[in-house]
Amino acid sequence: MPLVNEADLDWTDVADEKMRVRRKQLGEAAGSDQLGCSLYELPPGEASWPYHYHTANEEALYVLTGTGMLRLDGETQPLRAGDYAALPADESGGHKVINDSEGPLRYLVVSTMNEPDVTVYPDSGKVGVFVGAPPGGRDERSHHGYYRVEDAVDYWDGE
Template sequence: MPFLNEGDVPWTEPPGHVRAYSRYLVGPDSHGSAHFDFRTSRYPTGGYVEEHLHESAEQVYYFLAGAGRAVCGEETRMVGAGDVMFVPARMRHSLMSTGERELEFVVVTSPPGIAR
């Protein structure tokens, strides 16, 4: 099935996430992708993912709306619509929604199934 509607996929709160939700749209569990997973995420104000790292996965975050504080390695930055964050493997990172509206973004992870 090459098509789906995001609204048909339930929100999940992955381990290490607090009031931080994702919809896993394409990946090993959906569409059988062997090379990446693609998800949309929303963090209400105060929602966050704890600082962590992935041994072999790389991630790209593309921010669509809202505002947040992102930490990647030694750098901390305020992020919002149009910002991109690349997280190499073994780089400690975290993210918290700080704006008045939800922080909305998409994440692509390769290889898939490792970074939840």
């Protein structure tokens, strides 16, 4: 497994109409198979992915620099350098990072890389399904999609 230095890795910009964040996939660059680790930089006024939790992958967050807010298990708490949060693979690990400061917020996210995984988005009533590669992984997936929980059908529908 190679030793990597984050300064040698390029940032990947993750941006759409709802969020903007920069990411360096340290775990992947080091050849990690079962453990993911990404360095994130969240600009002022931005928020990370929608509030969600995983059902198969535990995550942890460690703040390197800056300040912000963490919505964790439905409650909002201040974040500052040195803070660490465990994000279990269940509803109690529900999370979203918000940078409400005037400077960038840099943090590490470490996670198991199990698949299949289902992510649950309580605010929007959706679930995400990841088969073939876990969330954050770059391998090809045999199935990946987002579905509204309210659209659930009976097991025998369509048979």
